Amino acid sequence: MTFRPVGFRGARSLVVAAAVAVAMLGASSPVGARSTTASTTTASTTGNDISYPQCGRTFPSGQAFGIVGVNGGLANRLNPCLGEYNGGLSTSELFWAWGSTGSPKLPKAALYVNTADPGTGVADWPKDNTDPNGVSEAPGTLLNPDPYGSCNGLDSQACAWQYGWDRATQDVDWLVAAAKQVGVVSAPSTYRWWLDVETGNSWETGISGLANNVADLQGMVAAFRATGTGASVGIYSTSYQWGQITGGSTAGNLSSLSDWIPGARTLSGAKSNCSLTGFTGSVMITQWFGKPYDGDWAC
Numbered sequence: 236m237t238f239r240p241v242g243f244r245g246a247r248s249l250v251v252a253a254a255v256a257v258a259m260l261g262a263s264s265p266v267g268a269r270s271t272t273a274s275t276t277t278a279s280t281t282g283n284d285i286s287y288p289q290c291g292r293t294f295p296s297g298q299a300f301g302i303v304g305v306n307g308g309l310a311n312r313l314n315p316c317l318g319e320y321n322g323g324l325s326t327s328e329l330f331w332a333w334g335s336t337g338s339p340k341l342p343k344a345a346l347y348v349n350t351a352d353p354g355t356g357v358a359d360w361p362k363d364n365t366d367p368n369g370v371s372e373a374p375g376t377l378l379n380p381d382p383y384g385s386c387n388g389l390d391s392q393a394c395a396w397q398y399g400w401d402r403a404t405q406d407v408d409w410l411v412a413a414a415k416q417v418g419v420v421s422a423p424s425t426y427r428w429w430l431d432v433e434t435g436n437s438w439e440t441g442i443s444g445l446a447n448n449v450a451d452l453q454g455m456v457a458a459f460r461a462t463g464t465g466a467s468v469g470i471y472s473t474s475y476q477w478g479q480i481t482g483g484s485t486a487g488n489l490s491s492l493s494d495w496i497p498g499a500r501t502l503s504g505a506k507s508n509c510s511l512t513g514f515t516g517s518v519m520i521t522q523w524f525g526k527p528y529d530g531d532w533a534c
Contacts, residue, residue, distance in 0.1 A: 280338060281502065282531040284347065284522070285328055290316035294331045295528050300341045301332030302429065302531065305406045306349040310436065311359055318413030329410075330417040340533040341520070344419070347429035347471055348406045352398065352451040353437040354444075355390045361397040362388040366404045372397060379461050382487075383450055390439075395447035399454025403428075407462055424463030429495055430455055432472040438480050445482045449489070452481065456488045469493035470515050477514040491516045495531075499523035502530060509534035 283295040286304025295301075307314045320326035332344035354360070364373035364386045374380045379400075383393040407423045414421035430452060439447045456468050470477070470492050477483060485491075494513035499505040505523040509532070512518075521532050 280340075280533065282335065282338065282341070282520075282533070283528050284531055285331070285528065286347075287314040287316065289328065290314075290320050291326065294328070298335050299338035300343055300345065300531070300533070301328075301335045302345045302347055303328045303332050304349070304431075305346050305409055308349060310349045310351040310402045311357075311405070312349075313409050317409060318416040324417055327413070327417045329413050329419060333419045338533055342425075342427065345427040345429065346406075346410065347431050348403070348455075349436060350399075350402070350430050350432050350452060350455060351436040352395055352439050352444075352448045354439050354447070355388070355394075359398075359401070360388070361386050361394050361401055364393075364397055366397070366401050367408070368404060372400055379457060382453075390443075390447065392447055392450040395439075396450040396454035396457075399451035400458045401454075403455040403458035407458070422463065423459070424466035427467040427469060428459045429469045429471045432470055432477060432480055434476050434479055445480070445484075449481050449484045449486060453487050453489060456492070460488070467493075469495055469519060471495040471497070472514065473498060474512075474514045483514070485515050489515055493517060493519040495520040495522065497522040497524075502532065505530065505532040 280299055282300035282302065283298045284302040284304070285294060287307040303317065304314050305317055306312055314328070316326055316328050318327050318329060324330055329344065335343040337343055364381050365371050372379050372381045374384055381393050381396050381400075383391070383396050386394040386397045388394065406428075410423055410426070411421045432452065438444070459468050460466050472480075472494070473496060481489070492515040494515055494517065496508055496511060496513075496518055499508050499521060501523055505521040508521040509518055518534050521534060523530050523532070
């Protein structure tokens with residue numbers, strides 16, 4: 236997962252891609268796609284992030300922490316090597332992350348998930364407040380009622396919140412299944428969940444669209460936090476992209492979330508970026524564009 240704008244996803248509306256990208260992929264590439272080969276992390280305090288483009292390839296080694304993509308570039312698509320890939324433990328990216336050496340600042344394994352708010356033009360847009368596990372988040376329910384009211388399938392904040400909740404619920408289910416498959420920790424609240432918020436995925440536009448995008452991300456944060464006490468959520472984005480997608484909002488549960496900031500081209504640049512002002516909270520991780528893998532620095 237590298238910060239670089241990508242092409243259209245076939246959704247109803249899309250925010251214009253950021254001009255400050257480090258590099259650009261082809262128009263058909265999902266967010267995070269890149270070609271890689273083997274590499275070794277030399278600094279014991281740095282980490283790496285990998286996802287579906289590394290399926291079947293040699294993973295980084297010696298990293299202090301690993302951050303793994305749950306999705307395959309789109310918010311509703313599974314990363315096929317989150318768990319076993321072609322029947323092998325060693326090809327599981329989640330298993331790889333738990334083999335990290337450890338960092339005094341961050342846990343060995345964390346996750347990131349693609350986000351989007353495509354609106355009503357997709358098959359999985361919610362028609363009501365029932366999530367993929369058959370649980371209702373309708374107003375008046377005891378645990379997690381939709382704060383924007385009832386979803387009725389329309390392009391509304393209520394349905395956008397439910398869409399975000401649904402995508403996060405699916406991500407949690409995928410994590411639990413993969414973790415049990417490869418024998419690592421399966422409790423969702425054990426992990427820090429990073430929301431990958433980039434203009435390359437599908438977002439609504441205009442005043443009402445930005446409000447829907449905010450509701451969508453709030454729904455995701457709420458779902459991850461509902462997995463248990465201690466669940467942590469952060470945002471992977473830039474100030475520019477966050478502004479384009481949310482209008483710079485930190486409303487509700489988007490306030491004080493830790494930030495993971497891309498954009499550096501070297502480790503020294505990543506270290507310098509720790510002094511940047513966050514867009515939702517303090518900067519926790521900075522990323523630099525490395526070859527063949529991106530590197531991550533714990534601030």
